[in-house]
Amino acid sequence: MRKKNLFIGLLVITPSIIAIAIFVYGFIGWTVRTSFSNWNSFSALLRGQYKFVGLRNYIRLFQDSRFQTDLWNTFFFTLLFLLGTIALGIIMAILVDKGLKGSRFFQNLFLFPMAISFVVTGTVWSWIFAPGNIPQNPQGLNLLLSKLGLEKLMWGWYTSTHSIGKFNVALIPVIIAAIWQLSGYTMAMYLAGLRGISEDIIEAARVDGASEWKIFWKIKMPLLTPITLSAMIILGHISLKIFDLVFSMTGSGPNFVTDVPAIYMFELTFRSNRYAMGSAIAIIMLCFVAVVIIPYLATNLRGERR
Amino acid sequence: MKKILIITIAIILSLSIFATENALEIFSWWTGGGEEEGLLALFNLFNKYYPDIHIINAAVAGGAGTNAKAVLKTRMLGGNPPDSFQVHAGMELTDTYVIPGLMEPITWILKEIGAYDKFPKDLIEIVSYKGEVYSVPVNVHRANVVFYNKKIAKEIGMTKEPTTWPEFLTYLDKAKKMGYVGIALGDKNKWTSLHLFESIMLAELGPEKYNKLWKGEASFNDPAIKQALSILKDILAYVNSDHSALTWQDATRMVFEGKAFCNMMGDWAEGYLKTLGWKPGIDFGWFALPGTQDAFMLVSDTFGLPKNAPHRENAIKWLKFLATVEAQDTFNPIKGSIPARIDADKSKYDVYLKWSMNDFSTKAICPSIIHGSAAPESFATALMDAINIFVTEQNVNQTFKEILWIAEDNGYLTD
Numbered sequence: 181m182r183k184k185n186l187f188i189g190l191l192v193i194t195p196s197i198i199a200i201a202i203f204v205y206g207f208i209g210w211t212v213r214t215s216f217s218n219w220n221s222f223s224a225l226l227r228g229q230y231k232f233v234g235l236r237n238y239i240r241l242f243q244d245s246r247f248q249t250d251l252w253n254t255f256f257f258t259l260l261f262l263l264g265t266i267a268l269g270i271i272m273a274i275l276v277d278k279g280l281k282g283s284r285f286f287q288n289l290f291l292f293p294m295a296i297s298f299v300v301t302g303t304v305w306s307w308i309f310a311p312g313n314i315p316q317n318p319q320g321l322n323l324l325l326s327k328l329g330l331e332k333l334m335w336g337w338y339t340s341t342h343s344i345g346k347f348n349v350a351l352i353p354v355i356i357a358a359i360w361q362l363s364g365y366t367m368a369m370y371l372a373g374l375r376g377i378s379e380d381i382i383e384a385a386r387v388d389g390a391s392e393w394k395i396f397w398k399i400k401m402p403l404l405t406p407i408t409l410s411a412m413i414i415l416g417h418i419s420l421k422i423f424d425l426v427f428s429m430t431g432s433g434p435n436f437v438t439d440v441p442a443i444y445m446f447e448l449t450f451r452s453n454r455y456a457m458g459s460a461i462a463i464i465m466l467c468f469v470a471v472v473i474i475p476y477l478a479t480n481l482r483g484e485r486r
Numbered sequence: 487m488k489k490i491l492i493i494t495i496a497i498i499l500s501l502s503i504f505a506t507e508n509a510l511e512i513f514s515w516w517t518g519g520g521e522e523e524g525l526l527a528l529f530n531l532f533n534k535y536y537p538d539i540h541i542i543n544a545a546v547a548g549g550a551g552t553n554a555k556a557v558l559k560t561r562m563l564g565g566n567p568p569d570s571f572q573v574h575a576g577m578e579l580t581d582t583y584v585i586p587g588l589m590e591p592i593t594w595i596l597k598e599i600g601a602y603d604k605f606p607k608d609l610i611e612i613v614s615y616k617g618e619v620y621s622v623p624v625n626v627h628r629a630n631v632v633f634y635n636k637k638i639a640k641e642i643g644m645t646k647e648p649t650t651w652p653e654f655l656t657y658l659d660k661a662k663k664m665g666y667v668g669i670a671l672g673d674k675n676k677w678t679s680l681h682l683f684e685s686i687m688l689a690e691l692g693p694e695k696y697n698k699l700w701k702g703e704a705s706f707n708d709p710a711i712k713q714a715l716s717i718l719k720d721i722l723a724y725v726n727s728d729h730s731a732l733t734w735q736d737a738t739r740m741v742f743e744g745k746a747f748c749n750m751m752g753d754w755a756e757g758y759l760k761t762l763g764w765k766p767g768i769d770f771g772w773f774a775l776p777g778t779q780d781a782f783m784l785v786s787d788t789f790g791l792p793k794n795a796p797h798r799e800n801a802i803k804w805l806k807f808l809a810t811v812e813a814q815d816t817f818n819p820i821k822g823s824i825p826a827r828i829d830a831d832k833s834k835y836d837v838y839l840k841w842s843m844n845d846f847s848t849k850a851i852c853p854s855i856i857h858g859s860a861a862p863e864s865f866a867t868a869l870m871d872a873i874n875i876f877v878t879e880q881n882v883n884q885t886f887k888e889i890l891w892i893a894e895d896n897g898y899l900t901d
Contacts, residue, residue, distance in 0.1 A: 221864065222559070222582045246871070311728045313667060317745060319728070339730040341878050431674040434730040435878035436871075450556035452867040453582065 190414040208466065215459035216279065222453045230400055237460040247461070252421040254468070257355060257440070258419040264359040265415055266408065269366025273398075276367065277374045287371070290364040298361065302428030305357035309429075310352040338430045341437055350430070362418070366411045373407040409476070417473045421465055441465050445448045490728050503539060509540045510800040512776035512789075513561075514572035515554035516821075519545040531816050532807050535544035544568055562588055567792035568803040575623055575786035576612045577721035578858030579652025583790070584615045590791045591618035591806060601809040604827045608851035613788055614857055622808045625750045625818050626850050629783035629841050629854050630775045631687040633759065635741050639771065647773035651689075651717060654776045658724040661747035668724025670746035672732030679858040679877050680870045682721070682750050687714040693850035696781070699898065700853065700860050706893040706900050715882045729877075741770070750775055752785055754858075756838050757822025766838040774845075782849045785857040786826060786844035798833055806841065865896040 204445050212425040215238070243249045252275050260433045272290050276283045292302065312319030322334040336342075339351045377400060408425045423442035426432065441461050449458030516525045522545070546554035551572070558571055562583060565609055583589050585801045598601040602610070605623060613621045634644075642661050648654040658668030673679040688711040689698045698704035714776050726746065729737070738755045740746035742762050749755060756766060766768050774781075792834055795801045807813050814825035819834050828847045832840055853859030855866050869892055876885040894900045 221862075222563075224584055227600045306731065313728050313745075316665065336728070336733075339728060431676065431730075434673075435875055446556075447867060450559060451552070452864045453559075453862075454864060484573045 200426055211459045211462055214456055217456050218460075219456040232306060235455075237456050238463070238464070239422045241457065241460055241464070246439060246444060247441070249348075249436050250439050250444055253348065253351060253438065253440055254420060255360075256347050257422065258416060260351075260355045261419045262360050262412055264355065264364050266411055268359060268363040268460065269370055269411065272367040273370035273374055276371060287367075290367050292364065292477040293361045293380055294365050296361070298422075298424040299428045301357055301361045302425045305353065306338070307428040309357075311336045311339055336431045338438055339434060341435050343437070349401050350433050350434075350437040353364050354429055354438055357429060358419070358422070361425070362415060366415070368405060369411055371409050373404045413472055413476045417469045420468045420472065468469050488602050490677050498536065502618060507540055508538055508681040508797075508800070509542055510797050510804055511542040511544050512543040512570055512804065512839075513546075513554070513558060513568035515546055515551035515571065517545045519761060521821050524817045527820055528808075528813060528817050531813060535807065536800075536803060543546065553572060562587070562792065565794070569795045569796055569797045570791060570804050572787055573621060574858035575609065575621065575788045576786070576853050576859030577862050579613070579621055579788065579790060580615045581862035583792070583853075588618050588793055590793055591620060592622065592791050593617075593619040595802060595805050596622070596809060599806050601827070602808075606828060606851060609784070609786065609826060612784070612786070612851075612853050621790035622784045623788045623822035624808050624814065625787050625821060626826050626846060627754060627785040627823050628779065628845070629681060629752040629785050629857065630688065630750075630778045631756075631842075632669075632748050632750045632771050632775055633738070633741060633755055633772050635744060635746070636748045637769050638744065647771070647774050649773075650776050652718075655720060658721070658747065660670055662724055667726040667740060667746035668748070669721060670732075670737040670740040670749040671725045671729040672734050672737030672842055673729050673874065673877065674731060674733050676870055676874050677856050678734050678737070678751075680866070680873045681854075683714065683718050683873050684855045685750065685775045685778055685807070686717050686721075686781055687711060687794060688781055688783060688852055689775060690717070693778075693781040693852050696852050697850070703887040703895075704899065704901055706890055706898055709892060711889060712882060712886045715876065715885055718873075718876070719880050719882065724882065746772075753838070753842060754822060760836075766836055772841075774836060777901055781850055781852050782845050783854050784851050784859060785854050786859070787823075810820045812894065861898075862896060865892060865898075868892045868895070 184360070193356070216232050217236060218236075220234045259428070272286075276287045276290070283436050308320050310320040310322075312322050315326075315331060318334055323332065334349075337351045340348075340350045342349050347427060381399060382395060383400055390398070421442055422440055423446065426438055426440050427443055427446075430438040432443050442465065443459040445458050445465070447459065448454045512525075512529075514525060525543070525545070529543065533539070533541065546557050549816070552659050554572075558568075559582070562568060562674045567588070573583070579589070593602070593614075596605075601621075601660045609623055609626075610619060613619055614625060620810055638661060639657075642657060642664060644657050648657055661668045671678060671682065687710075691699070691708065693705075695708070695710070699706065706714065711873050714845050726732070726737075726740065732740075734751055734755070735758060738751060738758050739762070741760060742764060755771070759770055760766065789805060790808075791798070791801055791805060809827075811825070811827055811830050814827055815834050816832050818825045818830075819836075819839075822839070824830075824839050824843045824846060830843075832843060835843065856863055856870060858866065860866075861869075869889065872885055872892065876882075879885075890900045
């Protein structure tokens, strides 16, 4: 009986193992192969002019000023997006967890943006942050500012080409839209975590005379660490490969101030037919995501073995 | 168990019926206002002649075909071509699909129905490679047109349409002084600034030299191209400051709303202004971008025949059908473009399109870069990026140097 079960089990998972081997790992392998080639026109592959050029595509990419902008943008985007989403998620989770009147309603309200696709978010926020023709014909938030008599605060939002060091300020509106989209999700994660903390521990701390503040920092937060880690990993890999939000909101911006690697990859591959360069970007993005995911998987596996 | 078996068999049977069906799969990116209606009108007319052919409309949405082109490339590379697909006349077809050997020549189709000499010679040349035609042009758009708000034109005292840069700039300046945007631009999707620049380039080079660039008979290292960059710089002083937040529709809308004096766009903007409720010649006027009066910057949608098309016979019927005057006169008044055949029925078109048809049969035809006719896609996208950086940085010398590099990378003359 046992043997038969094992056999059926194998039979059931074999197709998906084969499919994953081909359609995930096989294609990753193929992309790596392409990224080392000179396949920079539609015809090269078909005519068999497929030469391997080693790391040339990668070297050229890191010298490319647009790609350098992309890397800096990814760095700042990830940093600020993670900080904002996690901070806002915790605050909302605590407020909802207090169980005040109407908290259920707010819980749903905060979660709602998650049901919307990034393309819609991008389009809507591109109208909100549309600068308009300042100062004569402001739009969106700028219009609100001018109605409130705060003309001095009007600026170009995501069309601004101003930068502070390597940080393009045009990223700020994009980061706000991304935080709006996903902070509800982190709230849900933290809420689950907060409700999972046993009342007994809290009670014990209270009896010992700990203040609410102290309970939060010394007891709740350490217990929530695994959730923070999960949130960082899930949000981190979203932000490293973000495409749709930026594409629909800013279209990569003037002078590529809000460009990200995924957009550059799409344009090189499907607009310019430069498949090798596009593949190289895809592999670089894969490496970024791997840097985030692999330690997580490793700790998870270790935990299971224990 | 028995039930499942029966259902499975039923599904397999219905699939195989579907596969052997007398079908015709047409791939395009015509999903927006006007163009979709035009395409469906074409399908209806086609089905009147061939009622037993089932048309599969494989249209993929997305501005200027960006998404559709990506889907099409994947399908073509994967050996799963549609029966016929929409493609811009010229290098977009030639460089991407003809040279790799993925297309069938169709000269014989045009000759068989006697349509070969009904298209302008310049256009046939653009859709040909090594003497063979590879696609049937269905419509023609003109790219080098300025549309202006007649009310504002009156206010700034424009009595006749400008034909030179100084004249044009004077009007832009007057509009700006009266609180209007001189010329509206919406380059969120990037291509519009190259759309503007290529026409300025055409104005400075003249149609003859411009066309020679693509045949490798003239060099990109020409002071006229540098001059075109400085003219673009002059024009940018009259552009709306939020141009990089807008699409071309938003920019055209600024003219309609009386916020901007004019907008330089292809004549799909004319169709858009009409859908907003404006009448051509009464609410808005137009003129060829100064310096390009003798030229017709061409954007043409065509359909070709991929090798190994699953329903080749039907695809041939479709292409023959598209080349007829009847099909062209059905589609174009709805889409807001002019027919590629010069013997079409003029009475079906509005006053603007009549003007355009006149110019089409008499002026020099020049292929557009950004709309895929003049140069390979790699050239067009690289130039698009360079011009986008220029719009922000406005560094004439640097951008000119970059244009030379891009030309060199793509095998064009640079000395």
